[in-house]
Structure formats: structure tokens, C-alpha cells
Amino acid sequence: MIGLLEIEDLSVSIGGKRVLKNVNLKVSEGETHALFGPNGCGKTTLLNTIAGIPRYQVDGGRIRFKGEDITDLPMYERAKKGIGIAFQHPPAIRGLKLRDLIKLCNPQADADDLLTEMDLMDFADRDVNRGFSGGEVKRSEMVQLLAQQPDFVMLDEPDSGVDLENIKLIGKAITRITQKDIKPSKRTKSGIIITHFGHILDYMKTDKAHVMIEGTVICSGDPREILDEIKKSGYERCAACLCQI
């Protein structure tokens, strides 16, 4: 399979502080990966750097997408090439209605359909994320991604602050965005998801998982196995692994 996204020796700093150190990661077409790691280890930094937020300064290494080096590409061009992201803490935008933002994500999208799917019809004419609860903000991210239909979707804690009912809804949306609802051989969409609790993984499929500690990916493997291990003994064992490399 082609490596849709390939990250090679990526080092990134923010605000003068080195956060990512020689990260290597490859996500193939049709695959969705999980990314685990303790608070502050650099997970968000990795996704935001792939998205192209200029504040994240790439000090070394490169990011390849669909075979092309996108390390220096402006943000919106990456979006145009098919990279999408659900932010961990999205901002509110005054005067921009959620319905209108869906249209901006994709003029062809049927906003009403998607809003209904994410149980957000009552929010259609409200300013994006303004006064939304934690769970509503996360569903607002999903509805935008459903419209945008990115080839590679990055989900930064889409389940944080979300009740069980809605985790199910979000899981279903992710399943659709990542094409886990169709035959493996037909899948072209890929993704990466950051989650702490793993409830969401009951409602979506992941093919592989990685553990990040202190800005480095130290371990990769089967998602269930890794999650069970983390649940049992926290990240201590992983940190021990770090000492060995």
C-alpha cells in the first residue's frame, strides 16, 4: 500500500521550545491510526504541524502527503489537497453561522442533511462554536469534516467532554469519514485519532496505534493491545521503553 502520509525525522518547536523530536510515522491509504500519549507529550503539536499552522516551526525532517513534500506548503493548500482536522480546542467565530461555514467547507454539501446527522439542526443559524457546550463543539467539528470529506482526517480528542450518547454519534461520523463502513479494498480515506479514554474506539475501527512520549513516537502496534496496556499500567511501561532507545 502507498504511504499516504509519511513523516520523516520531524522535529518541531513552538514558542522557542522543542516539542517534537525526530518523529517518524507512516499512514497508508485506507488506514486509520490511533495516537496515545500523556498530556503535553506533543500529540496536538504533531497534528497541527501536519495541518500547517505557521506557529509550529519545523526545525528538521519532512512531511510527505500523496508522495509530495508538503512541509512548506501554506495551510489552506494542504486543506485543498485533502488534509482535514478536528481541533482539540476550536475557536468561536462571531457572525459566522454554522450553516454558512459548512457551505464554505464544501459548496456542494447538503448542510441540512449533515446538521441533522450530527443532531445540530438547532445550531444551524448560530455563530460557529459560540456558547456551544463541549460536546456541541466536537459535533460541530465533525459536521464540518463530513462536509469537507478530506482524504486524510486528523481528530484531536474528538471524544473529550462528550457524553456516551454523543460519543456514539461522533464514532459513527468518523466511521463514515474514514470509510470504515465500506469494504477494506474500496477504502481510500485515512486518518489519525488522538484519544485518552478509548470509548470512542468502541464505535470506530483503527488499524494501528502509536504511543508518543516526550515528543517521540516510541511504540507502535495493535490498538487494543496498546490501549489495554496503558489502561493497566499507565504510560510508565512506555516511558521505560523510551529509556531503552
Add this chain to the structure above:
Amino acid sequence: MPMSDLEDRARKARDKKAALGTDVDLESYEQEASPHSEIEDLDLLPEDVRKAALNVGVSLDTESGGTYVQVDQTPIHVDSNMEGIEFLDIATALKNYDWLKDYWWKLVPVDQDKYTADVAQYPPAGYFIRAKPGAKTVFPLKSCMYLGQSNLNQRVHNIVIAEEGSELHVITGCTTPSHVQRGLHLGVSEFYIKKGAHVSFTMIHNWGKEVEVRPRTKIHIEEGGSLSNNYVCLSPVKTLQTYPTAILDGRGAVASFNSVLYSNQGNIDIGSEVILRAPQTSADSVSRAVSVGGEIIARGRMVGEVPDVKAHLECVGLILSDRGRIYSIPELDGRCGGLDMSHEAAVGKISEEELEYLMARGLSMDQATGVIVRGFLDVEIKGLPESLKQELHKITQLQELHGGA
């Protein structure tokens, strides 16, 4: 007060500089306007006037409760087609109604400054609106002030009276055609909102780059009356200074001011003042300003004279260029205990985070800036009929708003 007294006071104030705004040299403008002929049928209105009116939210084709069009100093068309609403040009109204003297220069002092004095010294032009007790306008009254003669000093004096329990919606668009670069517009407006009446007044300005503008507005509101005052200026102007004052003079009176400003050059000094003079009155004022190069002074002042009143001020500004300046001056003047007055003011650039958010969805930097600026200018306005709300929304959203360098 006899008219001669007014003339006397006006004469004495001829050189009196205004408290705010840059000083305008009145001598440098044409004093006499060429007359225009009246037009019975709105369909015969010159196309350039019709188009200009449309640009300031005054669509002359759609239903209205009445229409007033003034070109330079001539009221070329007035019609009123609603029961209980009078819409006349002010000269005719003064001739017809002796009692109008009791409203003439009673709120705006004739000797406030050289501009009010100047308006008083020439034959009056402007409109007179009166809603009889209990009368309600279904459709807004529309008026257009068109300054078509280069270098003219256009003088306007309007009186609006909403009798007890009435409801009035007025939209006024003031504009110049593109060939008129230089000009001066002086506009005096006096509003009387009586017991339980509601007035919405929406003013949209679209001037030339070399036009100077000095409106002088005062509004008196009685018990249970309410005002929704909206001001929009999104196109360049040389200098503009206005500071409408509302006096809440009866229990439960309410005033709400909204202003939306976008400037790429010139000097705009705009504010509003509300005097809360009776218990249970309340006022709010929201100003949104965007500068991509011009200077905007955004003032707001609330004066609480008695206990049990509520006032809130919001002045928010975005500066999108190194050359721009926004000077936000919110003032709260509480003169007794038992008041609830507050303000919030913020001036800054567009949030990086919001830009990045939209760029992550595939919008370019320019598109994202446009979306955020338009959203910022799309103020939620209360007290307006739906048709006017949509008109305002269209105007603030259709403008080509460019991000600064």
C-alpha cells in the same frame, strides 16, 4: 421662542467650533444649490439617484410606508401612503403647522456650534414625519439625501414625532454619486418619541472620498418609549463627526444604538450618548469598527442620573493595517447609587486562531479574513422589522471588504 431669537443665536454662533471633530471651513463650500424640479412619479426618478439610493439601503421599488427624496436642497419627491402617518418636506410642514415651532430647534441647540448655526441661517430643507397616536408603520419610511452638486454645502433639518403608542420605522440613506468628490453635509435631526412609542431609525452613509459630514441628532424619549438607532458607514469619507444624544426622560424608556464602521482612509469620529434620567430606563450601545487605514474614533457615553437604571457599552475594533488607528473611548458617568452600568472595549487584530481555523477548512488567508470581518460587522440588531434587518445584513455583507497588508 420667536424665530428672530433663533436667528440671533445662530448668528452669534457662526464661528463657534464644535466640541469634537476636525474643524470644517464652511467658506470653502458652495452656499447656494441649483434647484431641481419635482418628480411626481418615482418611476421617473433619474437612474443614478435610484441606484445611489439602493446602495444605501433605500430600495425605491419595494413597498414602503412613504418616500422622501432630496437632491441637494430640493425635496424632489415626497409621498406617504399610510393611515396615520404624515410624511412631508419640512418647509411645507412648517407652513402648515404652527405648532411645529414647539419642536423646532427644541432638542438640538441652534447655537450648539457653527454647523447648527449654519443650517439655521438658510431656508430649511429636510423631512417631517409624524405618527399619530397609536399609528403603526408596517413598512419602513424611506428617505434618501442625495448630494449631487460638486462642492455644495448640503443642509438638512429633519423632525420626527412619534405620538403616544405609535410605531415608526425610518431608513435614511445619504449618498453622493461618484463624480462628486468634494462636498459638505450638515444634518440636524430632532426626534420626539412619546409615551409608549417605538422608533427605529437606520442611517446608512455612502459618501465620496472628499466629503465632510456633520450630523447633529438629539432624541427625546418619554415613559415606556423606545429607540433602536442604527448607523452604518462602510465607504471612505474625508471627515465625519457625529454624536447623537438620547435622553431617556420617562420611566422604562429604552435606547439601543448600533454602529458599524469600516474605514480605509480619512477621519471618522462617531459616538453616541445616552442620558438615563428616569428610573427603570435602560440603554445599550454597540460599536463595531474596522480600519484598514483610516482613523476611527469610537465614542460611547452613558450618564446615569437616577438609581435603578441599566446601561451597557460595547466598543470593539479591528485594525487590519499598519496605517489604521482605532481610538475607543467608552465613558460611564454614574451620578448616584443604585446604578448598573458597564462597558467592554477591545481593539486589536484578527485572531490568528480564527484565521487558522478557517484556513484549515480550505479558505485562503484573504477569504478567511473577509469571512471574519464580515461576521464582525454583522451586528445583531433588535427592534427592526425583518425587511430592514435583511437590508442591513445585505449592505454589511456585500461590501468588498479587503484585509489590510
